[in-house]
Amino acid sequence: MSANTMEKNIDLKVSKLAQNIIGSEIIKLAAEVNEKIKQGEKVYNFTIGDFNPKIFPIPAELKTSIISAYEDDQTNYPAADGMLELRQSVSKLLKERGELDYKVDEIVIAGGARPVIYAIFKALIDEGDTVVFPVPSWNNNHYTYLSNAKAVLIETTPENKFMPKAADFKLYMSSANLIALCSPLNPTGTTFRKKDLEEICDMILEENAKRLAENKKPLYLMYDQIYWALTYGETVHYNPVTLRPDMKNYTVFVDGISKSLASTGVRVGWSMGPKKIIDKMKSILTHVGAWAPKAEQMAVAAYLNDFNQYDKFLSDIKTKINERLVNFHKGFQSLKSEGFKVNSIAPEAAIYLTVQFSLHGQTRADGTVLKTTQDVTKYILDEAKVALVPFYAFGASPDSSWYRLSVGTCKVEEIDTVIENLRSALKKLS
Numbered sequence: 001m002s003a004n005t006m007e008k009n010i011d012l013k014v015s016k017l018a019q020n021i022i023g024s025e026i027i028k029l030a031a032e033v034n035e036k037i038k039q040g041e042k043v044y045n046f047t048i049g050d051f052n053p054k055i056f057p058i059p060a061e062l063k064t065s066i067i068s069a070y071e072d073d074q075t076n077y078p079a080a081d082g083m084l085e086l087r088q089s090v091s092k093l094l095k096e097r098g099e100l101d102y103k104v105d106e107i108v109i110a111g112g113a114r115p116v117i118y119a120i121f122k123a124l125i126d127e128g129d130t131v132v133f134p135v136p137s138w139n140n141n142h143y144t145y146l147s148n149a150k151a152v153l154i155e156t157t158p159e160n161k162f163m164p165k166a167a168d169f170k171l172y173m174s175s176a177n178l179i180a181l182c183s184p185l186n187p188t189g190t191t192f193r194k195k196d197l198e199e200i201c202d203m204i205l206e207e208n209a210k211r212l213a214e215n216k217k218p219l220y221l222m223y224d225q226i227y228w229a230l231t232y233g234e235t236v237h238y239n240p241v242t243l244r245p246d247m248k249n250y251t252v253f254v255d256g257i258s259k260s261l262a263s264t265g266v267r268v269g270w271s272m273g274p275k276k277i278i279d280k281m282k283s284i285l286t287h288v289g290a291w292a293p294k295a296e297q298m299a300v301a302a303y304l305n306d307f308n309q310y311d312k313f314l315s316d317i318k319t320k321i322n323e324r325l326v327n328f329h330k331g332f333q334s335l336k337s338e339g340f341k342v343n344s345i346a347p348e349a350a351i352y353l354t355v356q357f358s359l360h361g362q363t364r365a366d367g368t369v370l371k372t373t374q375d376v377t378k379y380i381l382d383e384a385k386v387a388l389v390p391f392y393a394f395g396a397s398p399d400s401s402w403y404r405l406s407v408g409t410c411k412v413e414e415i416d417t418v419i420e421n422l423r424s425a426l427k428k429l430s
Helices: 003-009 016-020 025-038 060-071 084-098 113-124 140-146 166-172 194-213 245-249 275-288 294-304 307-337 373-384 412-427
Strands: 107-110 130-135 150-155 178-182 220-224 251-256 269-272 342-344 352-357 402-406
Touching: 016 140, 025 373, 060 294, 084 107, 084 269, 084 294, 084 307, 107 113, 107 275, 113 140, 113 220, 113 251, 113 269, 113 275, 130 140, 130 166, 140 150, 150 166, 166 194, 178 194, 194 245, 245 251, 251 275, 269 275, 294 307, 307 342, 307 352, 307 412, 373 412
Parallel strands: 130 150, 130 178, 178 220, 220 251
Antiparallel strands: 107 269, 251 269, 342 352, 352 402
């Protein structure tokens, strides 16, 4: 009997967690798109929240520093909480550019934002605890599942640019153990208004005053601001600790260079928060082994120490991203003005544009009716050769007509062609 035959006859049991885990909807969709590209189709792929390095390369000085660090044999284990040099640079960056004052022992470095989020959940959430988060949002449902916690999803609306308000959380304040927020938001590229975030913070502080009196575990806030440096026009990024200093006791941040420096593959992220929590996260990350490579840490430390080069790079990348977002927004608004059932929300931040295809119930030229969001998504891909991520991949309602358009792989000269492709595809519907 061959090894393959034996394997087929064995019931390979796995854990309940592994049995029921759901993979990334975005990666699944991207794989389908890549298969079309392999078959020779021209597809405009705006699915993954990543950058094409040929269009958006990492800073030249950072690349040189990484190479120099390897040539200097910086290849052994880094410090468990991150190299001191990098934590010092991050502390300085946060204070000088982010209006946040965190000491080096209140910062932990990890291999990107994902290990940071995992460590936050594991440090703060017990089995059966309740995690409250708005949708659409990125991966909170999966991290809640990995923590054996209960997820409470709050569906947001386009009227508020898909950002939550304090009133949305009111019913859950007494039962929640963690609120997970993100601004600028993935997938929408929209941001908190100052008043809305202040009101949410005030509710958390009020709830924690009650819990302190009853000696109960606090209600914590995870605040993902990985896109905070990428804001455009008059948009202002706000964070809970600057707005309400008492929130420093209850807030744990998610941050890093992956988006602001177009360095998704460099894998350097960090978290800052109360020292006790950061220490526990360090211990968790030690056992997971989710460190950022030492050479990259040393290189990022050197790069962030020079604000002139940092500011120059940010200015350049923001100009390039915003140009793409604005041009796509203008294109969608043009289609809307022509009577097509599409829409878009004016870009504010990050690398995403929120777009809408209200095509449910419309009929293709062959008589097929677009009944579901999956049908609409497939039609736009097949007919217009445009790949986007529907908001249901971020926890929104399965029949949501809204999508994320990511511009990190987009060439400016492609935008007019994409809009024309969409116009042609929309004309074929009735």
